[in-house]
Amino acid sequence: MELHVRYEGDDDPEKCTARALDRDDRVDLHRRPGSVPPGIVLDPHAEQALSPTDADWDRLVALDCSWETAEREAYDLPGERRALPFLVAANPVNFGHPFELTTVEALAAALVILGQRDQAERVLEAVRWGETFLELNAEPLERYADCADSSAVVAVQDDYLVD
Numbered sequence: 001m002e003l004h005v006r007y008e009g010d011d012d013p014e015k016c017t018a019r020a021l022d023r024d025d026r027v028d029l030h031r032r033p034g035s036v037p038p039g040i041v042l043d044p045h046a047e048q049a050l051s052p053t054d055a056d057w058d059r060l061v062a063l064d065c066s067w068e069t070a071e072r073e074a075y076d077l078p079g080e081r082r083a084l085p086f087l088v089a090a091n092p093v094n095f096g097h098p099f100e101l102t103t104v105e106a107l108a109a110a111l112v113i114l115g116q117r118d119q120a121e122r123v124l125e126a127v128r129w130g131e132t133f134l135e136l137n138a139e140p141l142e143r144y145a146d147c148a149d150s151s152a153v154v155a156v157q158d159d160y161l162v163d
């Protein structure tokens, strides 16, 4: 799977996981929106949840920006927008928080759901807490990767959401 990141450059460069991925040559980093090719755009505002049926695409796109600027319009990139279902962050800044993942966590989660577990593990090697992300989310990731479609992913997600 090709991995692309639209890089806004408005977040702390010391903690930026997209830069860590770029340093290790694990993604194509795009500093201009016009150069991002069409793919599955990982967008937390998207109506539809990512599911294994999206595996027809051969390209994933994340937007690396600060959460303060991660508004709906910022994800206006070519391709199909998909939200990731309930998963928790393992990065030291947001450890244990649901839904707001770093770029490396989001790409790795998407790869597992799309059946590309080996590539997910390689991507997570870019950060020292990468293995922890897969351990923390082992059960939901396995269940999402087994789903027939997006509605099934949302039904599984409901098991993890408490009122």
Ligand SMILES: C[S@@+](CC[C@H](N)C(=O)[O-])C[C@H]1O[C@@H](n2cnc3c(N)ncnc32)[C@H](O)[C@@H]1O
Pocket (backbone or CB within 6 Å): 011, 012, 015, 016, 017, 018, 042, 043, 044, 045, 061, 062, 063, 064, 065, 066, 067, 070, 082, 083, 084, 085, 099, 100, 101, 102, 103, 104, 106, 107
């Ligand atoms: C807002 S940026 C924050 C990046 C952070 N500065 C870093 O160093 O990784 C994280 C990106 O990962 C993807 N992402 C994170 N959580 C997501 C979710 N729940 N659904 C879809 N995409 C998500 C999106 O592309 C989002 O823009």
